[in-house]
Amino acid sequence: MAMHAPQNDTRFRFMESHDAFEHAGGLNEWDDNRYHQLEKKAHFHGAIASHSIAGKVQVTRETMDSPCVEQICHVPLDSIVIVNVRSEEDVLLNGRYVNADTFHISSGRSFHAVAKAPIEALMLTVSKAAFLETFKTEAFLNIESKPFERFIQPSTDTQIDFELNLKSHLSNVCAGIGQAPFSSNLDKVFSCVQEILDFESSTRFVVPPSTRTYIVEKSCEFFARHVQDEDIGVLDLCNHLRISRRTLQYSFEDVLGMTPLNYVRSVRLNTARKLLMSSPQETIQGAALDAGFSHLGRFSKYYQEFFGELPSQTVSRLGAHRRHH
Template identity: 30%
Template sequence: MPLTSNPRPKDWASFAPFAPFQGESPRIRKVQAHDADDHARNLTAWEQRYDQVTRGPFHGTLTELRMPAMQVFMEHTSQAVRQSCCVWPDAFWFGVPGGANTAGERSGMNARINGRLGDADTIMVRPGNREFELLTPADYAIYGIVIKRDSLLVTASQLGCRIDWAQLERAEVLHVAESARLACQQTLARLILQGRADSEGQPVASVACAEQAVMLAVLSMLDASEVDSAVSNSFMRRQRIVARARDYVLGHRDQLVTVPELCERLHVSRRTLQYCFEDVLAISPIQYLRLIRLNGARRELRERCSDARTVRDIAADWGFWHFSQFSSDYRKLFGQSPSESLRQRMH
């Protein structure tokens, strides 16, 4: 079902821009990180936690621009990452995949939002103050747009767009016209990526024009969009099983939780558990159990470990009783030893 019903054709070019921003001009902000959780904290005003999924050293880059009515950014992550995200209240987030990867090519894999797989013809959307989960592949780039709800509503009204706001708040994946998606990508690229080698800290010349361009690009996509609402009851049940499994593992982090134990606790067969994880997270339960504990151990080594606690103490806290195996698995996933992570924190 389309999101908009238009009483008259829209004249996008004649749309009056917002009043000029009063105060200091917003500036382009660029940051890099070599840890997934550090990277998650770099995005302003979001509540996030990232778990690294694929093996190797992590490198993340973020180019961000904040304006009075919106936040625009370009994010690149070198490894596959499971992201738990929550946008600031009274806003909408739009995720537009398809930015160039490090080879200058479009990523061949797509992200999942709450377990739902997007494709080349879709964008992602979630309202503010509502947690959602992303699973992004390795070498992945995405444009993000967060717009204040009231600003989007006012602009849509000025343009004659009748958006079903209740439907938009429930949506996760939107099918959009290719021309509108490409135009949005080009708008964002011009705004935050052109001249990025020498634009660090430079003010944006015209905030009003920048906000107008982004708002028009987003509404152009919404104007020709269709909500992908085909979520079966069986898929929602699989989502709930995966969420319950995660809660159980984190609630018993000092124990070596096994797949048979999870099956018993969740009252499902091993085959059902396997299907649930493959469908929602595209990994097996065994992989997930190992990844969530390794990422938890790394987080504690880097952030909350007191000087009196050793690497072995932290490993035991996360159910790793065979220290040599823990060290080997840790190095394979993160590209460094647990002791190297601890030294980074101490310095």
């Protein structure tokens, strides 16, 4: 199974980052991709190896060595993304716990993942037109124009073959071995994808969301839409979901290992840091207000406690870096 592409229309990238915001910029197959560090003063280290072919296919391996990281993004409707994650602890992905035995396939849908331990993610992004042309998709009804997502658990052999061949393809491209865009390893990855699609109608079952994971997932969605509004807090989450504060508290502590208040504050602090790092013209006060902090002194205190430096130090450090580059 192969897809034809111009021999010279191929690009390999490798990047390492010690900042979650910079790391997020390395995944260009996502829309509005954001990473949030959810643990105070956690050392972040991430790496991305990616091979893009003719604007139709992107093969990606992502690793993060940091504890407790959240990713929020959107998969474009004109692409189909296949994700397989591996971690010492199960990863919460769109309300379900997944690991190496589960493949998530989606298009036109929000993507929300929380990893509480270091993680490796193997990803294959294919334009929807190329996907429909290459694979048999009888089990996926109406995917041409509608958003969809599937959680599929194929055979163990398929899981192993997908991992080995995707990694081998990236290693060979990086080393300059086999310059053709579609190597034998990538062709085998495509064969694995077809096996995964064929497993759609199998009896293997991905555990549905529990009540607590559902509460956390919907709370995160709600808060992501209101991060700039300082008046939105824990009680608003309770009212929105029609649950008690105790139920919300227990759900967050069970699923994320933190209180709802700490989650809300950490996301707001990450939002402010992203604003400071992405725009040289952004003021500290403006970033604080846009992230839902009206009290500048309190914001600076929380920021230093969480990131280990004052907002002014972040701005100064980035200014020095830009002047030298």
